[in-house]
Amino acid sequence: MARTRKTLPEKVDVAHLISAGVLASVCPRALIEEVLAETGRASQRERLLPAPAVVYYVMALALWREAPLEEVLRVVCEGLHWLGRGSQIGVQASKSAISQARTRLGADVMHKLAERVLRPVAPPGMAGAWYRSLRVMALDGSGMDVADERANAQFFGYPSASRGQSAFPQARLLGLVECGTHVVTAAEIGPYSDSEQAMAAKLLPARLQPDMLVLADRNFYSFKLWQIACATGAKLAWRVKSTLKLPVHKMLADGSYLSEVFSSDDRQRRHGQTVRVIDYTLKESATPVEGSYRLVTNIVDERQADALELAALYHERWEIEGVFDEFKTHLRANSTVLRSKTPELVQQELWGLLLAHFAIRQIMTQAAWQHGLDPDRLSFVHAVRVIKRKMPQAAAIPPCAPGTLA
Numbered sequence: 437m438a439r440t441r442k443t444l445p446e447k448v449d450v451a452h453l454i455s456a457g458v459l460a461s462v463c464p465r466a467l468i469e470e471v472l473a474e475t476g477r478a479s480q481r482e483r484l485l486p487a488p489a490v491v492y493y494v495m496a497l498a499l500w501r502e503a504p505l506e507e508v509l510r511v512v513c514e515g516l517h518w519l520g521r522g523s524q525i526g527v528q529a530s531k532s533a534i535s536q537a538r539t540r541l542g543a544d545v546m547h548k549l550a551e552r553v554l555r556p557v558a559p560p561g562m563a564g565a566w567y568r569s570l571r572v573m574a575l576d577g578s579g580m581d582v583a584d585e586r587a588n589a590q591f592f593g594y595p596s597a598s599r600g601q602s603a604f605p606q607a608r609l610l611g612l613v614e615c616g617t618h619v620v621t622a623a624e625i626g627p628y629s630d631s632e633q634a635m636a637a638k639l640l641p642a643r644l645q646p647d648m649l650v651l652a653d654r655n656f657y658s659f660k661l662w663q664i665a666c667a668t669g670a671k672l673a674w675r676v677k678s679t680l681k682l683p684v685h686k687m688l689a690d691g692s693y694l695s696e697v698f699s700s701d702d703r704q705r706r707h708g709q710t711v712r713v714i715d716y717t718l719k720e721s722a723t724p725v726e727g728s729y730r731l732v733t734n735i736v737d738e739r740q741a742d743a744l745e746l747a748a749l750y751h752e753r754w755e756i757e758g759v760f761d762e763f764k765t766h767l768r769a770n771s772t773v774l775r776s777k778t779p780e781l782v783q784q785e786l787w788g789l790l791l792a793h794f795a796i797r798q799i800m801t802q803a804a805w806q807h808g809l810d811p812d813r814l815s816f817v818h819a820v821r822v823i824k825r826k827m828p829q830a831a832a833i834p835p836c837a838p839g840t841l842a
Contacts, residue, residue: 437737438559438794452480454499456471457494457821458606458795459492459495459700459791459792459795460517460797461795461798461799462791462794462795462798463491463492463495463549463553463716465488467487467549467552467553468487468491468549469488470627471548471549471552472487472488474548475544475545475548476541477540477541477542477544477545477760479666481586481761483537484529484533484537485509485529485534485537486796487537487540487545489512490540490541491541491545491549491834492512493509493512493537493538494538494541494546494719494784494785494787494788494790495506495510495791495792495795496511496791496792497785497788497789497790498767498789498792499767499820501767505531505534505552505775506529506530506531506534508658509529509534509571510661511672514691515700518528519682528666533782534740538781538784539778539780539781541784542784543780543781543782543783543787544817545784546784546787546788546791547783547787549787549791550623550787550790550791551622553790553794554619554621554622554623554790554794555619555621555719555741556571556573556614556617556619556621556648557614557617557619557797557801558571558614558616558617558801558811559617559732559805562616562617562801562805562810562811563616563805563808563809563810564615564616564810564811564812565614565615565616565617565747565811566616567667567741567749568740569647569649570647570648570649570671571614571647571649572614572615572616572648572649572651572749572752573610573612573613573614573615573621573644573648573649573650573651573670574612574613574615574650574651574652574752574753574755574756574815575611575613575636575640575650575651575652575656575715575756576606576609576610576611576612576613576632576652576653576756576757576760577609577610577611577632577635578609578754578760578763578764579595579607579608579628579785580606580607580608580609580763580764580774580786581605581606581772581773581774582604582605582606582607582773582774582776582800583604583773583774583776583777583782584603584604584605584773584784585604585777586779587777587778587779588605588607588777588778588782591627591779592605592606592607592608592627592628592779592782593605593606593627593628593629593833594606595596595628603724604773605628606628607625607627607628607774607782607783608625608626608627608630608632608635608758609623609624609625609627609763609786610623610624610626610632610635610636610639611623611756611759612639612640612643612644612650613755613756615651615752615753615755615756616755616811616812617739617757617797617800617801617811618755618758618762618793618797618811618812618816619792619797619798619801620759620790620793620794620797621643621644622639622642623639623790624636624638624639625783625786625787626772626775632656632798633656633658633661636656636661636665637660637661637664638782640661640664640668641668643672644665644668644669644670645668645669646668646669646670648670648671649670649671649672649673649749650670650671650672650673650674650787651673651674651749651750651752652672652674652675652753653674653675654674654675655675656674657674657675657676657677657680657732657757658784659697659698659699660699662674662709662732666709666734671734671735671741672732672733672734673731673732673733673735673746673749673750673816674731674732675729675730675731675750676730676731676732678728679729680697680730680837681835682695682697682711682713682715682730683695683696683717683734685710688712688743689738689765690738690742690743690744691714691743692712692713692714692715692743693712693713693746694710694712694713694736695710695711695712695713695732696708696709696711697709697711697732704741704822709730710736710823711733711734711736712732712733712734712738712786713731713732713736714728714730714731714732714733714743714746714747715727715728715729715731716728716729716731716743717729721826723815729747731746731747731750733746759793762793762816763788763793765787765792767820768793775785780827784817795815796816796819796820797811799819800814800816800819
């Protein structure tokens with residue numbers, strides 16, 4: 437049976453992708469041009485596909501996962517036509533021209549844009565986003581399948597599988613997520629062999645804030661990373677392995693207790709750090725081992741955070757698994773493997789995916805706040821479908837003077 441080529445609607449204006457506060461609201465042209473100048477990627481001459489248009493195109497790839505590259509470009513270019521430079525933007529560009537334009541852009545531009553754009557968005561008091569005065573965050577990582585090309589395999593590597601290695605190389609994506617809104621506020625991308633602890637050590641110092649309560653599973657704890665995270669002023673509630681020795685120094689009224697953690701290099705145990713330990717068991721767990729939890733927190737005063745409340749709150753960490761599902765399933769549809777053929781373009785595509793996801797989640801958060809709802813009550817799948825339909829053109833990117841997109 438012959439394969440049917442997927443096409444997009446014939447008339448898709450900029451309101452579908454770049455307007456109505458979707459993509460342009462998070463990456464306005466002025467910001468894109470500023471980052472292009474900083475990275476030395478601004479177009480030096482007239483091109484069929486100017487750099488700002490390519491930035492929007494990379495973001496649009498996340499919304500139209502199943503469509504051919506040329507079709508996605510057509511959607512973006514038709515939206516850009518009415519800005520005053522449409523006749524000079526390459527609607528009919530070939531795959532080769534698209535690839536060359538993306539290569540000229542590189543990954544660093546999208547990375548820098550993500551660093552500028554990604555941030556927490558929940559207003560104070562938003563349901564599900566705060567614990568007392570602390571913004572609830574989760575830290576976790578996931579593997580993203582990439583095209584099985586030699587360059588990708590050499591750079592990213594393969595995860596192990598039950599029989600040898602997996603079918604595709606994988607990039608490792610580490611994300612810091614605002615639990616109440618599912619917004620990714622910061623990320624790191626690297627080869628699959630990169631440890632999540634090492635990636636977190638790079639990410640956390642610049643992105644944690646004192647008003648955050650950060651949840652993490654037992655694969656993240658090390659004395660070094662704990663110190664790095666604590667130095668930011670953020671509050672932490674991390675699960676640790678049962679093998680970590682945590683002697684009882686003082687029992688507290690809520691059933692938790694104070695203990696001390698040390699570096700493995702501190703054999704004399706002279707330079708420890710005080711932590712509060714919360715041990716508990718989930719009765720409905722399938723096995724006693726799976727149901728046993730040990731959390732450590734740097735909130736040492738039980739009056740500031742009750743042990744039972746922190747134990748319940750820790751399980752909000754699973755919200756980040758829903759975020760990774762949004763990346764892998766709902767945005768990428770039936771396309772389970774990233775399209776890009778080289779490591780540079782894989783990273784570019786992932787940063788574009790993060791920016792597009794942020795744009796969608798920000799709009800959902802604004803809608804929930806306006807109607808007094810928990811953002812979890814809104815459907816991400818429905819939001820994506822609405823964004824991909826025709827929207828009123830009036831809210832699109834403000835028209836610019838001729839020449840500003842080149």
